[in-house]
Amino acid sequence: MTLITDIRLRRILDSRGNPTVEADVVTESGGFGRAAAPSGASTGEYEAVERPPTEAIAAAREHAVPRLVGEAYAGNQREVDSILRAADGTDDFSEIGANSAVAISMAAAKAGADVLGAPLFQHLGGTFRGENFPTPLGNVVGGGEHAADATDIQEFLAAPVGAPSVEDAVFANAAVHAEVADLLEERGHPSGKGDEGAWAPSIDDSEAFEIVDEAVSTVQDDVGFNIGFGLDVAAAEMYDADSETYEYESAGVSRDTEEQIEYIAELVDEYDLVYVEDPLDEDDYDAFAELTDEVGDQTLICGDDLFVTNTDRLVDGIDRGAANSILIKPNQIGTLSDAFDAIELATQNGYDSVISHRSGETEDTTIAHLAVATDAPFIKTGAVGGERTAKLNELIRIADDAT
Ligand SMILES: C=C(OP(=O)(O)O)C(=O)O
Numbered sequence: 001m002t003l004i005t006d007i008r009l010r011r012i013l014d015s016r017g018n019p020t021v022e023a024d025v026v027t028e029s030g031g032f033g034r035a036a037a038p039s040g041a042s043t044g045e046y047e048a049v050e051r052p053p054t055e056a057i058a059a060a061r062e063h064a065v066p067r068l069v070g071e072a073y074a075g076n077q078r079e080v081d082s083i084l085r086a087a088d089g090t091d092d093f094s095e096i097g098a099n100s101a102v103a104i105s106m107a108a109a110k111a112g113a114d115v116l117g118a119p120l121f122q123h124l125g126g127t128f129r130g131e132n133f134p135t136p137l138g139n140v141v142g143g144g145e146h147a148a149d150a151t152d153i154q155e156f157l158a159a160p161v162g163a164p165s166v167e168d169a170v171f172a173n174a175a176v177h178a179e180v181a182d183l184l185e186e187r188g189h190p191s192g193k194g195d196e197g198a199w200a201p202s203i204d205d206s207e208a209f210e211i212v213d214e215a216v217s218t219v220q221d222d223v224g225f226n227i228g229f230g231l232d233v234a235a236a237e238m239y240d241a242d243s244e245t246y247e248y249e250s251a252g253v254s255r256d257t258e259e260q261i262e263y264i265a266e267l268v269d270e271y272d273l274v275y276v277e278d279p280l281d282e283d284d285y286d287a288f289a290e291l292t293d294e295v296g297d298q299t300l301i302c303g304d305d306l307f308v309t310n311t312d313r314l315v316d317g318i319d320r321g322a323a324n325s326i327l328i329k330p331n332q333i334g335t336l337s338d339a340f341d342a343i344e345l346a347t348q349n350g351y352d353s354v355i356s357h358r359s360g361e362t363e364d365t366t367i368a369h370l371a372v373a374t375d376a377p378f379i380k381t382g383a384v385g386g387e388r389t390a391k392l393n394e395l396i397r398i399a400d401d402a403t
């Protein structure tokens with residue numbers, strides 16, 4: 001029933017107005033799945049390769065589609081994904097493009113679910129998945145590679161860890177986002193938004209900390225449950241390998257690695273941060289390990305550019321005690337099977353998985369299902385904006401359906 005009979009690939013728009021790859025997968029019994037690849041701006045050096053969509057589509061049509069159509073079963077995700085790897089023939093999907101690969105992989109999963117008549121999270125997670133729902137981390141202030149002339153730290157994330165339901169958590173993040181706008185206005189910094197819908201004021205990080213801290217406290221008092229906040233420092237983007245320093249350009253501050261570790265540890269203490277992603281350079285496992293040793297019992301230290309959803313890199317991190325959490329972006333590695341393997345390895349080793357969007361997104365909701373299917377404790381997918389609320393609203397629907 002789930003034998004793949006057709007795969008169509010096309011270019012569609014992403015949220016930045018750039019082209020991206022969309023895939024349709026059709027099965028012999030009429031099952032249908034459609035999915036689109038997201039795209040990063042602050043990409044990790046070790047990610048699978050995203051090719052220009054026209055090239056990725058042409059290469060996938062030549063190498064992957066003929067091996068899948070009439071040959072593979074959409075209900076057998078591991079088979080689909082291993083054929084994608086074999087058809088590509090490289091370690092990093094540089095032949096067919098990780099964008100074509102991930103779009104086909106996710107579309108096949110949806111087609112498989114369609115044939116079974118099951119929601120995607122159920123198909124992916126199976127009947128023995130847990131009953132947890134992820135806490136959404138909502139980007140409320142941002143800069144770095146996602147907005148010009150804004151904060152050095154890429155993302156300030158509301159984290160409604162005490163929310164009694166997904167719905168309460170999603171609305172709490174939107175309320176923090178709105179409260180931040182009011183505070184920016186009061187302080188004379190009215191602001192536009194960056195790529196992920198976070199406010200992108202031209203203020204330095206220390207003022208952003210004050211504002212987000214106040215916004216989170218105000219909303220916490222309103223809703224009556226605990227809201228913390230966290231960061232994606234995206235430190236690889238500010239690391240200068242020649243001088244071996246982290247350059248905070250808007251603040252005019254430069255920190256060496258030891259100073260960076262101390263700075264982050266102080267922020268964790270001062271603001272009770274519940275989450276810190278990529279606080280150090282993507283090549284510096286030792287510094288990650290040192291920071292994790294210092295504050296890993298108080299907060300999540302998450303590797304995004306450090307691990308790039310790659311089990312080999314995660315094994316290195318586990319061996320060295322670097323970080324205690326991993327960001328999962330299926331397009332960083334190219335297939336859903338690879339993303340599942342990374343989540344599984346993380347869970348077995350006590351690392352929390354945080355399923356994540358990219359700064360360039362579409363209406364695709366696969367990551368909401370992936371988070372529920374794998375019992376991931378967190379999902380990072382923005383706070384507002386159509387391509388972000390597509391996932392957040394899907395989470396609310398899944399919770400509504402499943403309970
Ligand atoms: C979502 C992120 O940004 P991008 O997609 O630009 O890598 C991130 O760095 O976590």
Ligand SMILES: [Mg+2]
Pocket residue numbers: 232234277278304305
């Ligand atoms: Mg990141």
